Amino acid sequence: MRLWALLIVAMVAMLPSMVFAHEADPHHELVTVGPYLVEVGFSQWPPLAEQSLDITLMPEGGITGKEATAIFHSPGGPFVEHNGIVGRHPRMRDYWGFDLIALPEAGEWTIDLVITGPEVEGRGTIGPFTVGERPGPTPLPMWLIGLLPLVGIGIGAVVSWKRIRPGTLPEATEWSPSS
Amino acid sequence: MATHTASPSPSAIDLHLPSSQAESVALVATRWASVPFMVGVLMSYLGFSWDVQWHTDVGPDTFFTAPHLMLYSGIGVAGLTCLVVTLVCTAAARRGDTRVMNQTTPILWGRYRAPIGYLIGGFAAVAFLLYGGIFDQWWHDLYGFDVTLISPPHVGLILSIFMIMAGALVAMSGDVRRAVRSGSSPWLAVIVLGLAASILYSFLTPTAVEAHSLFVSVFLWPGIATTLIFATMMTMVTSIARVPGATLVTGVVYTALLGLTWVFVPWVTREYASSIGLFVRDTVTGYPAVPGFLPVFLVLASLAVEAIFWVARRQRWSLRVAAMAAGAITAVIIVAAQPIPGIYLNYFENNLPAEIWGDLAPNIAASRWPTVALCALIGALVGWFGWNLGIVLRRIPDIATRGDQPA
Numbered sequence: 001m002r003l004w005a006l007l008i009v010a011m012v013a014m015l016p017s018m019v020f021a022h023e024a025d026p027h028h029e030l031v032t033v034g035p036y037l038v039e040v041g042f043s044q045w046p047p048l049a050e051q052s053l054d055i056t057l058m059p060e061g062g063i064t065g066k067e068a069t070a071i072f073h074s075p076g077g078p079f080v081e082h083n084g085i086v087g088r089h090p091r092m093r094d095y096w097g098f099d100l101i102a103l104p105e106a107g108e109w110t111i112d113l114v115i116t117g118p119e120v121e122g123r124g125t126i127g128p129f130t131v132g133e134r135p136g137p138t139p140l141p142m143w144l145i146g147l148l149p150l151v152g153i154g155i156g157a158v159v160s161w162k163r164i165r166p167g168t169l170p171e172a173t174e175w176s177p178s179s
Numbered sequence: 180m181a182t183h184t185a186s187p188s189p190s191a192i193d194l195h196l197p198s199s200q201a202e203s204v205a206l207v208a209t210r211w212a213s214v215p216f217m218v219g220v221l222m223s224y225l226g227f228s229w230d231v232q233w234h235t236d237v238g239p240d241t242f243f244t245a246p247h248l249m250l251y252s253g254i255g256v257a258g259l260t261c262l263v264v265t266l267v268c269t270a271a272a273r274r275g276d277t278r279v280m281n282q283t284t285p286i287l288w289g290r291y292r293a294p295i296g297y298l299i300g301g302f303a304a305v306a307f308l309l310y311g312g313i314f315d316q317w318w319h320d321l322y323g324f325d326v327t328l329i330s331p332p333h334v335g336l337i338l339s340i341f342m343i344m345a346g347a348l349v350a351m352s353g354d355v356r357r358a359v360r361s362g363s364s365p366w367l368a369v370i371v372l373g374l375a376a377s378i379l380y381s382f383l384t385p386t387a388v389e390a391h392s393l394f395v396s397v398f399l400w401p402g403i404a405t406t407l408i409f410a411t412m413m414t415m416v417t418s419i420a421r422v423p424g425a426t427l428v429t430g431v432v433y434t435a436l437l438g439l440t441w442v443f444v445p446w447v448t449r450e451y452a453s454s455i456g457l458f459v460r461d462t463v464t465g466y467p468a469v470p471g472f473l474p475v476f477l478v479l480a481s482l483a484v485e486a487i488f489w490v491a492r493r494q495r496w497s498l499r500v501a502a503m504a505a506g507a508i509t510a511v512i513i514v515a516a517q518p519i520p521g522i523y524l525n526y527f528e529n530n531l532p533a534e535i536w537g538d539l540a541p542n543i544a545a546s547r548w549p550t551v552a553l554c555a556l557i558g559a560l561v562g563w564f565g566w567n568l569g570i571v572l573r574r575i576p577d578i579a580t581r582g583d584q585p586a
Binding site for chain 1: 234237238239299303306310314318321322323324325326327330331332333334335338339341342345359360418421422457458459460461462492497498499566567568570571574575577578
């Protein structure tokens, strides 16, 4: 009985709460990028460090015939996603977007945008906006829990190695297939 | 049902067979258990590769995606196999079956027994469920969808899968050794051992290469990581099997698995996305994500390792020295033939502006031969390690089994 109870508890624990795709953007702002007015949407507001985030971009008149690049400026310095190229958002294909990215640190952020339309190139900046502190507990104990199986593997390996002492056995230097 | 001990009392694990028949059922069941164990391990590797490709190319996940289903079913099949083997062996041992007792390890104060590889696999499957079912789900609640492979719960999951695969490797090592010692044909067991080793080391590589990149210069790290992994694999398999040709067979099996995942994983990812109305991201190339990390020319190294051990046996060299030479030649072949894993090369060429790639390419070319030389040295040490590791793996049952009857 106890084993079955344990199994049932394990199975129930295994069932996760469903995780859905990001809902409709909770925050929008309008950004002027040269001649283009762009509606920028954030799936989390305020965004938190290390939390997954979608950012969508919709230039006035739609994305057809235009191209966009973006550089993120974090407190620690600039970086790019996907080599700076902004593709269509895979679940909202009428929009440009970054899907399932995480902004790695808290602080003041800006995103530089360059949009090239049929005739002119426009430049503009999203933000500055504030990214909040990463949610959740301090990382070190979490990493230690994650690495726990390594302790078992390490102990098992060291104990086996010491008890077998492979270097002292004949098969260390000879083929001895039947050993 | 766990507490039934007396053999005459009815029990779910009591097979109600005369002693001699029960004996053979337990042993036969344990031999055949390697089939579902390996099916489960293979499914979990394919599911893992598919899941990584899915996150790279498409993105969103609930727990109930097809790649998760494949990964979790694979672990489930492997874990349940370990459970069944444990129950069958325990029942046989309680009846006093000495042959079963001599091949199994007691756990939980002697109440249960199974061959050591199945015990490792069973405990690791439980650890996987705890990390995946509780820790990772909590993590998703905090941080949303996965944006990285290397998170604390994922490290726990990856290590648990690694342990299940290691359990399978120990179990399959036992099968090969038993076949060789009994004088029967070892080739089926050798092929399965080659598959177990190929799955384990292929699974380990992407995480190791990524983690290694944190510590070592960008031009050196892929070679060092693949040397550490695959020089170990080559001499370890040679050492476990002690069958001339087994290492080459492993190289062929590894290449077949690489080819299968190379074709299957990107294809099934695209098909699955379109079947549920999702789109591949504009910015991805669709290059095979997990197979893209793996060395393509390992089969050549396996051939060279066979040749070295063939000469060493004929010339009566110390095989420890042969193992060092085998590790070094493995490193030279895989690193010289493919200095950067395909996935990075593909990324550089497709995603870097021409002027940056133009600066990088000569640097990669210039660092090629110094890297090969360094990896040859590391490979020699690792070859020695893999040879000894093989001895430990084939001998683990010797130290782990105790022939006493369960309580």
